[in-house]
Each structure stands twice: as C-alpha cells, then as structure tokens.
Amino acid sequence: MLTLIYGGSSSGKSAFAEEYVCASKHRNKYYLATMEAKDEESKNRIERHRNLRSGKGFVTLEQSVDIAEVLEAIVHIDSGDFSTSSTGTDSILLLECMSNLVANEMFRDGQVNSAKEIEDKIIRDLMELQNHDMSVVVVSNNVFEDGIEYDQGTKEYLRALGHVNKRISVMADEVYEVVVGIPIKIKEG
C-alpha cells in the first residue's frame, strides 16, 4: 500500500499524515525524517514535528539521503522484541518529506545532480522500501503555484520534485491533497 499526502506549506498535511498512519492497524510505525538540522529554523521545525508526533508510538529514523538504508534498522526492529505494538502483523513507514529528500539528493557531496538522475534514484529507493512488504506514506509539498520565474538550479529542483510526485501518484493506491487541514482524496484506491 502506497499513499501520497500532498499540500502547501503549513497546510496541516503532517498532522493529517500522522492521523492517517495512526488510524491504520500496523504492528510497527516508522517515521523517516529527511530534514537535516542545518540551522536554528530547521531545528525549530524538527522540534515542532517531534512534539506533534510524541506519544504516538513512532520509531524515528533519520535519513537525509539514500532512504533504502533504513531497511536494515527496520528489519532488526521488526524481527526483534522491540515492537512498539503487539497488534497487527506488518509495518508502516511515514516519509516526511519528499521536498527535503529531493533537495538533499540533488545537492549532495558538494555536487549538483540532474533531475533525471535523482528522480530515478528516489523512485528506486522507494520501491525497495515497498518491496519489503511495508505500507509507505509519503508526505510531499506543493511548491509549484507561486508563478515566479526561478533560476536554472531552482527550476531543476522543481522539475525533479514535480516528476517524483507524479510518479508516486501513478503508483499510489491513494492520494490526498490537504487544504487548510482538510484532506481531499484525489485518487481512490
């Protein structure tokens, strides 16, 4: 099961995504955090998200690039006695959020990777997580509607994120757009 949750900045998409994951009856709930704590503002954002999900039984995995690498930790936890809940048999992973992951993959190791390269890589990594028989919920951003003509680098980033969103939508069982905290289902399972 693959779900995409899409919305603008501060639209309430994370709160909805967490509700959505918590309403599903999975044995283990994983939160894949892609944001790097670079400065005060991102630290505050991370802190806000931590508070938002505290007490909801998530295991947090921090992975700013190469997301398939979290599988090792997940396999370890799933097979051990560390289960966060005793009901259900499978796991669910909430990836928050795609806009950070695309930026991190694009501008990594002091290089600028092309949109095409990173789109393929991210989709490949995502498929690997999916192949592990795990439900995946991806939170992604609508950053496409301000009508501003950006520089080439930003355009390349927007292109990559737009394409990744589209490819996830095609594969997804359900897609939601969140507007002022209200989820609108735009693809039915």
Place this chain on the structure above:
Amino acid sequence: MVLIIGGSYQGKTAYARDNFPEAKYFNQLHLFVKKRLSELKKSYEILDEIKEATKEGTWVIIADEIGNGVVPVDSDDRLWREATGRILVELAKDADEVHRVVSGLGQRIK
C-alpha cells in the same frame, strides 16, 4: 462561520456574495495576518483577534492560498506564510463550512 480559501483572482469574493449574500465579510485575511505580524503580534494573538471579531452573527472569512510555492528567501515572508497557514487550519476546524474556489468554481470541502 464560513471559510473561503483559494488562489488570488479566482473569484472568491464573487462566489461569497452569490452564496452568502446576507453574511458579514472578513476579506483578505492573509493581508490582515501580514499587517499584524509587522506590528510584532504573535500567531495566537492574531487568531484570537480574528475569532473575537467574528463571533457575533454570520461571518464569511476569505483568504488567499499563499502556501503553494517555493520557500521564500525572506524570513518575514516565511513567517507570514507559516502563520497564515496555521491560522487558516485553526479557523477551518471552527468553521461550519469550508469552501475552496478554483477558477470561479467553489467546492465545499467541509
């Protein structure tokens, strides 16, 4: 209270007049938030002020969607975008109805 949200120039005000002709209007809420932030008001104070101002009678609150773009370079713009988004989410929870207007067409989403 009725909340109407949508991009700029989408016909939100005309839609509001057609559907809620008897109501009182709080239009351009996003600009109100910007003004209050420039006066160094906190998000929750702005939200309280809006709730206080709209508690008597039937109100229609209209706001532009300003969150669907690239993260602004200017920190005041980022603050404004976030405050407006969070305030709208809170107002939407309280609202009896929420409508979204896209090219003049309204869709009731709550």
